Amino acid sequence: MPAGTLYRGREGMWSWVAHRVTGVLIFFFLFAHVLDTALVRVSPEAYNSTIATYKTWPVNLMEYGLTAAILFHALNGLRVIAVDFWAKGPKYQRQMLWTVVTVWVVLMAGAFYPILQETLRNWFG
Amino acid sequence: MSTPTIEDAPQAGNPHSAGLDAAESGKVELITITVRIRRFNPEEHPDAVWVDYQLTVDPKIRVLDAINTIKWEQDGTLTYRRSCAHGVCGSDAMRINGKNRLACKTLIKDVSPEKPITIEPIKGLTVLKDLVVDMDPFFQAYRDVMPFLITTGNEPTRERIQSEEDVQRFEDTTKCILCAACTTSCPVFWNDGQYFGPAAIVNAHRFIFDSRDEGAEQRLEILNDRDGVWRCRTTFNCTDACPRGIEVTKAIQEVKRALVTRRF
Secondary structure (H helix, E strand, O other): OOOOOOOOOOHHHHHHHHHHHHHHHHHHHHHHHHHHHHHHHHOHHHHHHHHHHHOOHHHHHHHHHHHHHHHHHHHHHHHHHHHHHOOOOOOOHHHHHHHHHHHHHHHHHHHHHHHHHHHHHHHHO | OOOOOOOOOOOOOOOOOHHHHHHHHOOOOOEEEEEEEEEOOOOOOOOOEEEEEEEEEOOOOEHHHHHHHHHHHHOOOOOOOOOOOOOOOOOOEEEEOOEEEEHHHOEHHHOOOOOOEEEEOOOOOOEEEOOEEOOHHHHHHHHHOOOOOOOOOOOOOOOOOOOHHHHHOOHHHHHOOOOOOOHHHOHHHHHOOOOOHHHHHHHHHHHHOOOOOOOHHHHHHHHOOOOOHHHOOOOOHHHHHOOOOOOHHHHHHHHHHHHHHOOO
């Protein structure tokens, strides 16, 4: 069957999609994080060798992605709370979303070097 | 009283826009459009198909006029609902270029006529044929919120007096025409047809916040259900889709807050 078209929702719909996606990402991170921390109960060596694999550039990039997901989820979460509890929240939801995106971009730009410095040094000296 | 008509030819030297000239001379610039309709006839084929129709029209006509032209001149089997054709009855809600709108309130010129205009049935309700969907679940949710005045005690001899301020509390939600554009734009409703949906909540809001009504507690309890207001994820698709301009999400949020604070 030829698929129907994607619903052309506006900012509200896409912010909800992004909130869901980042929420699932954070859940998977927490899942992995609980498992790797629990490894210390198996043996300190197993724990150390697992943590050592985290000190590689792909994981470093993923850390930056995790920061992006958590920051967006947190900031948009504040917006959703405002939409829920502030009488004028629904009216200003779009402006609040663009505020969230702006703050998120600024924070992500600020976090770029502090998080990725090891990888950047390895790549560019 | 006579109907005003333009009898005099425009005087030479008067500044006239091309549009005015065209209107006065009765000329209309026609354009050729492609209308891509999602057709479905379970008696012929189990799957839906996209069918293109070409027609030459005035860009200022409505999408409903274009569909009517297709039905009357090209393919009489095309099936859709329409009644008043003036944005009041709420029959012709459909997904035009990916968004829920009333075909009778959407002009061709406003939906990028240079590209094929896609028309699909509204989403989340079972398609019966072409653009006709089964509206029964939608109206059942509407009935479930008891959309009528509930009072106790003796009826007043004259009117149930209400201040202007009290009317304004729910005035916005009285505008609903039950077209289902909001409910079928909701991602939560697409995935779970048990959700009451924005339209039912809007119509509950209309009575919950009516100072003359005494059934607010009952309606709030109905909407406190797991398929009630708490399913709303504030995607604002409903507010964007409403052809009457009702602030649907705001109404849903007010019902949520009424459930928390018990103030209404």
